[in-house]
Amino acid sequence: MNLLSIVVPCFNEDESVEIFLEEIQKTLKDYNFEVIYVNDGSSDNTLKYIKELASKNSNVKYISFSRNFGKESAIFAGLKYASGDYICLMDADLQHPPKLIPEMLEAVLDEGYDVAAARRVSRKGEPKIKSFFSHRFYKVFNRISDIDMVEGATDYRIMTRQVVDSVLNLPEYNRFSKGLFQWVGFDTKWIEYENIERIAGESTWSFWGLIKYSIEGLVAFTTLPLSVSTFLGMVFSVIAFIYMLFIIIRYLIYSEAVPGYPTLICSLLLLGGIQLLSIGVLGKYLEKTYFEAKNRPIFIVQESNIDEE
Numbered sequence: 001m002n003l004l005s006i007v008v009p010c011f012n013e014d015e016s017v018e019i020f021l022e023e024i025q026k027t028l029k030d031y032n033f034e035v036i037y038v039n040d041g042s043s044d045n046t047l048k049y050i051k052e053l054a055s056k057n058s059n060v061k062y063i064s065f066s067r068n069f070g071k072e073s074a075i076f077a078g079l080k081y082a083s084g085d086y087i088c089l090m091d092a093d094l095q096h097p098p099k100l101i102p103e104m105l106e107a108v109l110d111e112g113y114d115v116a117a118a119r120r121v122s123r124k125g126e127p128k129i130k131s132f133f134s135h136r137f138y139k140v141f142n143r144i145s146d147i148d149m150v151e152g153a154t155d156y157r158i159m160t161r162q163v164v165d166s167v168l169n170l171p172e173y174n175r176f177s178k179g180l181f182q183w184v185g186f187d188t189k190w191i192e193y194e195n196i197e198r199i200a201g202e203s204t205w206s207f208w209g210l211i212k213y214s215i216e217g218l219v220a221f222t223t224l225p226l227s228v229s230t231f232l233g234m235v236f237s238v239i240a241f242i243y244m245l246f247i248i249i250r251y252l253i254y255s256e257a258v259p260g261y262p263t264l265i266c267s268l269l270l271l272g273g274i275q276l277l278s279i280g281v282l283g284k285y286l287e288k289t290y291f292e293a294k295n296r297p298i299f300i301v302q303e304s305n306i307d308e309e
Helices: 017-027 046-056 071-081 098-109 128-144 161-168 177-183 207-221 224-254 261-294
Strands: 004-010 033-039 060-065 086-089 115-120 153-160 188-193 301-304
Touching: 004 017, 004 071, 017 033, 017 046, 017 098, 033 046, 033 071, 046 060, 060 071, 071 086, 071 161, 071 177, 086 098, 086 161, 098 115, 098 153, 098 188, 153 161, 153 177, 161 177, 224 261
Parallel strands: 004 033, 004 086, 033 060, 115 188
Antiparallel strands: 060 301, 086 153, 115 153
């Protein structure tokens, strides 16, 4: 039977890792699989519990980073170290229900799909403001980027080795995996499921962290903000030139200074704000170029039981 590698990024998930493995073992008792935990610099007992599980189960592997590099780095490391013919990516908190795995495998093995991915069709139990901004993100992203993301798409998916190798061939430092999965293409079957709350612990994603992550995704897959900055600069330059001509003509006709101090101040503040916004957009793209040019590793492994074999 083909080997299924299950990649599980973990950050402070000491309450979940054992429960996760028990659920996977129940679901995949008739399958040949391995679980690869990627400890992303957890500050709790996550690594300790993963090691205990690995000592009792030969099909449990782990990779532990030297510090917290972020979930995107953990995903990349897990895909890189996975040796299976098929690779499953999912979270440790069981918000990605293991019961979908057999259906996903059927789509890939029997139906000829390259990817079987899960998408949430509801956000039950999630704050309304978070749901609102998530919905708006997908709308904006699909409107301004060159790729289309399915609303509610998650990282939870099973991929063939060819798909994973294609993703690994994109070694960029600034990663947005949901976009990269769409960018590489391949035939994908979407499997719908209702939102499920965490089995234990609390989410490490803050609202501000999600906003920053959304900005990273937009910057990674579109240069439209740069074009908007250029367009605004051109428009306001034309307006300023026309207004200047108006002032000169009025002065020549009436021989008096044109009043309008409040208007002048408002105009200066508006233009100054647009200039700062444009500089900020440019700086964000420059930041990405700067980090890519450094060519630093995406992650650093402190210890692992994979290389020991």
